[in-house]
Amino acid sequence: MRQILPPDWKTKLRHRLLDLDARLDSTLFSSAKGLRELYERYSTFMDRFYVGRWQRWVFIEPLSEAATLGLGGLIVLLALAIPAFRETSDEDWLKKSDLAVTFLDRYGNPIGSRGIKHNDSIPLEDFPDNLIKATLATEDRRFYDHFGIDIAGTARALVTNAQAGGVRQGGSSITQQLAKNLFLSNERTIERKINEAFLAIWLEWRLSKNEILKLYLDRAYMGGGTFGVDGAAHFYFNKSVRDINLAEAAMLAGLFKAPTKFAPHINLPAARARANVVLDNLVDAGFMTEGQVFGARRNPASVVDRREENSPNYYLDYAFDEVRKLVDTFPKSYNERVFVVRTAIDMNVQHAADEAIENELRQFGRDYHATQAATVVADLDGGIRAMVGGRDYGASQFNRATDAYRQPGSSFKPYVYTTALLNGFTPDSVMVDGPVCIGNWCPQNYGHSYSGRVTLTQAITRSINVIPVKLSIALGGKGGPKAGRAKIVEVARRFGITAPLPDTPSLPIGADEVTVLEHAVAYATFPNKGRAVTPHAVLEIRTGGGDLVWRWDRDGPKPRQAIPPNVAEEMAGMMSHVVSEGTARRAALDGIPTAGKTGTTNNYRDAWFVGYTGNFVCAVWYGNDDYSPTNRMTGGSLPAQTWHDIMTVAHQGIEIRELPGISTAQKLPKQAEKPTMAEARAAPKAPEIKPGPPPVLTRRGADILVQVEKMLDDAAKAADKTSATEPSKPVKPVSSSELPFPDSLAAATPSDQVAPASRKN
Template structure:
């Protein structure tokens, strides 16, 4: 029995498995047979459409390949189009830049305007026919025929440029240029051109041709801080765009290509030559005859002389950008686009700042090989009183005060010392100025010498490089990487002050190798006289609609001051930084009777020279350098920057009640001679109150030789006097050999000692 039962179950299991196997085989066979029959039916059906011989290779195969390539092209175009269409994600894209802002100074006087009026501007049909024809003939003759991209025009431009070996003719249509103005920037990259093409096609599907042309005429930048042909007509010709004649229309149309280059108030001959090219285009396009343009050739347009008008264009650009960001915070339901904005600017101080920069560059710029400068003056609540973004707005609209990131050099060190004071150090704390290395990087002081034990006050006064680096290591404590941990603390403190620049972590960060902007650097220093409260830089005080309704006000709606460091630390820092001015590297910044503190900065190879300082009323930063980062001729922060700062701040305090600086009080009101004696008695090199002159060219040895020669001449003169009984002894002559910062002073009996590079 025991053997029979297992045998029966075994047979049953085998039968079940055989049954399953049979069913699977049958299903597979039936399926294969069905698929084969289906394929045969499909083949029989498709044989009806078979094309052979020449028809296959001439018709079928090309169509098949075209379909394959077309599908791949569509996928590629979709991948390229997605980034472009992201630019249109804002539903308010048409009005995003559609602002018309009239700016007033802090006292309510008009100073300029920015932006454009789309809804309220001149209708397209009111523009002169010659202006529209001149624009189309020069910018896009096939505007009404293409779909947003002028393929023949682009091909023609490519051929012309290839033959010329450079860019001689543009291939962008008016729609593409409008897409760039609305959504993109001016960078010359393939990515931007691809986005521009897709956005042009997108605009053609959303707007009519006349709407596109109208927007283009209204929103193109045409130089002189103007946008749109109507604004340019008022600026250049003192008339509405409705009233321009053919010569003026040709000059306006010529500005679309390069408004800075052809602006008539800057280069009238170039503007007239460009207008003549526009007249040629009108004839070539068949819009006008040679006889019709003959009068405009003989009588070219005259632009209004704007040389005496000095609008604060850099400031207006900054204020307009701030206003655009501010409008984005308004409720979406708010549709007003015309505003009157009262700003923080003081036009008298603005003129003084511009004149100070221009005077220094005109006198000493060539000697120092410096071509550009920027400065920002702000009150202690962050309101920008004056802003100079470059030497000449007409030559370059790039705002070096707000958009240029430059190394601050030693002017960054106050953030390091403030961090040290926050972590238990005192102004009298001793740090050894001696060799130190972080990895393979070993910072050096100017002159490759060390001072031994110095206090923090002495270190910042003499702008010693090693001490901030040692402080950054000490601030890291006992962490595995103390230098890195210390630099992290320094960056955190700098952020509290208001610096938003990237500030990457590098070993040389404590001595100012990371880049900042002049605007943020200037306002961050306001934390010291503000008893440790950091403020936000701003240009807008009050925003009203065109009808006078109040929309926004800084004291009610703006960012409030925030406590960045304790008031005691701010006072200690002010006291330390006052020594930089009174007896350190920034003596040219001294203003008699006004408490002053600050810090100079000079970067490697003398590429950047800074002075950032403050009083109890204002804070100010001054930068000198070159746009191409080329070195200056030994310019330091204590030369032109400190002198420029002095000239600006003297003007800023005219008629103003001088306030004390916490930690300094009202300062010491010493006459120049007493101040010099006090500094000398304290062990500092002798100083001479002189304006900055050309950079020093003598070496220390050369200065010593000249002093010895002069002493020998004096001794010879004395000997000659003694031999002549009829003549009294001649008094010894005194002399000085001094440069802006390299030499302190040299008189008979004293050796001319280089003060060293003052950072």
């Protein structure tokens, strides 16, 4: 009988694998069979709904495509809506832009205000009915009917603009305009319009129609630095919005479209013409009849004359932006929104800057084909004493001092020479002024000639272009000109230049762009013995109740050592020659050590002078907004003369500080040689005297004059009292011996004062 042996492990493994394979095959077969049966059942069920022939193409296919496109559109809309809804992430979004700031000058005198505050003291019910109707008729007639976007109004505006070949009507609803005012900027981009649309829908969901209208009337910019219709009513008509008549309401409603263009204190005829359009809209919308608006047409609104009010608007705009950035750094738990801010502005210097620029442009702007100018005056701590961002704030609020990037020309060269001194060169180092090329670019000097061997001091005095380019090559060493230019940019960054400064071969001669503000304050590094400072307008911030919350000297950034003091002094010595004997002789101040650098760009598009004393630094720019060339204007012409006029006033009544790096011989004017007898006879009787700062009273002299004024007032009062009792009795005059100053001073007459000579161009 055969014996059955147990299977070995290999046989067992084979059997197990065969069993597993059979089970998998059976499962897959059963699953496929089940799915096939399920699909057949589904097909049988769906066959009941089958639509063929024309019904399919008329109904089914369009619905199917619409569903597909709708789902894709929803996904795209969600992606587009995300950036807009990020603007609403702040739970305090309604207070996001309601800062109310009152600005004071450096001495504590009010100079203006900026910002708005959501003011519920005037409810919507108290606004005049004619103002509400005028606003709706002009800005959004279907405001109470749409969901935030007026589809019909937008389509109408598109058709009208297409027919006119330009922008003639706006399609934005009041809700969209409010969304822009609350969350967005005024830039004209597709992205902004998309965000505006989504935010408008979001506002309609969160707020009622009346709340939206109230916010719009309170927060819209109305020109003249005012926000909201109530502020505008006080500014233009000197009355509350509750008391305005139909003509005034029409004028206010006309400001929403273009407050700068139609501001009545700037252009009253344009404002009245716009108000007449608003009256037409009231009739067209059916809100009023022609008879009801007839009186407003015949008697247009009159406004308060504010032409004499010289508010430093460019300065206030810059200071308000600075305040908003500082408030954003405060703790989120800080809820105060009303502030009183003391700034660094000196209104005497500000008025001098405004007048100097206006006078120069009025007299010589047409000859030089220059229409715009900007200037910044700062102390050596970086505090902005004066700022002019353009010729006329009413015509253009664009601040050319802070927002315009212009080529500095040769006024950029001090950064190049500073880099050279930091790398082993000296003011007496000799370079050869001769042809040089970097690739295909070969710089030329102003006169298309060369001077041969010159020192660095002579090169900066004559504003030679070739030398800075050769310095950039020498500074690069084996790394080439690119490495040299990188060193120059690094030094400019130390000074505080934040402009992009792209690397180009012409960078050493000022082909890149900077702003007037940062260029001016960067120069303060020289008189500060190498310490760079940060430009600022705000000195301290207090709450409406007077509590101090921020102060520059305590909380602001501290000066940083950008270059060694000896290098700053050497540069001051070199740059003083530019004023005393170089391209900026018109900027020279009598008795005040001065240094600086002119700048003129290709085709005379930009003309600069940036200079400094031991007290202040100032930059002046002239040019055109459209970058058109001037008529051969150089930095040594109007910019230098304007700088002289501004700084003359800035140095009145203050202690003149030493300027490190300028020797006594450089500060004092050269002594004139004794004229011969023939020259004396031929000399004119009234020699021309170089204009300079007017005589400055000492503190003791000022006190004496105050005493004199009091004595004269007392004498006048005594005279009045005597005339009332004894009208025939004469009043004894005050003799010079009774005055509280020496006879020599009392005997001085106005003819002893030296009057500035007339300026020659």
